[in-house]
Amino acid sequence: MSSSGLQPSELPQTSPSGAKYSPWFLLIVTVFVTCLITSNIIAVKLINVFGFVLTAGIVIFPISYICGDVLTEVYGYRQARRVIWLGFLCNLIATGTIWITLLLPPASFWDGQDAYARILGYTPRLLLASFLAYLVGEFANSFVLAKMKIATRGRFLWARTIGSTLVGQALDSLVFVTLAFAGTIPPLGLVSAIVTQWLAKSLYEAAATPLTYWVVNFLKQQERVDTYDYNTRFNPLSLSE
Incomplete structure (x- = not known):
């Protein structure tokens, strides 16, 4: 029995309406992908938070991890x-499109090319670092959550x-x-x-724990599903097992 009172089960392949995925599932996926792409676009801006320099992506990127927690916990x-x-593919399409538009010659009367390139331009090193960090972090987050759910028998969601x-x-x-800054800043700066x-x-997501609880419990009641990955193969490259 799970903490929500539902029996462990798998996500149905089809909903009663015949759709493959429920509207709630699609909503969580949409928010996840939107947060991911938006955070990559706004990350170019550096902000000061209580004396600490962070990228503006901190405003929304942690929400993608919250969505990842919800997806793993429920589905x-x-x-x-x-x-x-899917998020990786969508992000690749977005960054690829931005790169192509940067290469296109601007109209003769448009004076925003330099600003456009400065804000939306990414170096290959930064792109590689961003893509790899995303995959490693998201898969680790989902794997640990799924394993801990089995170990705790669905208790202690927090x-x-x-x-x-x-x-x-x-x-x-x-x-x-x-990957992005090694060799360009001192080792102590890198660690910092x-x-x-x-x-x-991490503090951002910890503060959002009450919201995560509410969304998880709401979805488990609406979907009548609470998945435990007892027989799941955790190969990140597989899309079917």
């Missing part, structure tokens, strides 16, 4: 894995969401900052940036 690792890869966040965000910050990003994102 299971297999569904979360598909959504993580411990599972915070625990998985600490692991996922630590790996995300480590991979991104290291990693720890600052990790703590800021």
Whole structure:
């Protein structure tokens, strides 16, 4: 029996209306992808938060992890894995389109090309760091949450969401900052940036725990589903097992 009072089950392949995925599931996926793409666009701006320098992506990027927690907790690792890869594809399309438009010659009367390139232009190194950090962090977050759910028998949701966040965000910050800035800033600065990003994102999600609880309980009641990944193969490259 789960903490919501529902028996563990798998997400139905079809809903009563005949749709493959429920409207609630699609809503969570939409929010997840939107937060991911938006955070990458606004991350170019550096902001000052209580004396700490962070990217503006901190405003919305942690919400994608909250969505990832909800997807794994309610629908299971297999569904979360598909959504993580969907987010990766959508982000690739967005960044690819931006890169193409940067290469297109501007109209002779348009004077915004330099500003456009400065705000939306990404170096290959930053893009690689961003993509790899996203995959490592999101899959680690989902894996830890799914395993902890089995270990706790569906209890202590707060411990599972915070625990998985600490692991996922630590790996995300480590991979991104290291790949993006190693060799360009001193080692101590590198460590400071990693720890600052990790703590800021983790505290953000910890503060959102009541909201996560509400969304999870609401979806479990609406969907009549509470998935436990007992027989799941956790290969991140598989989309069917």
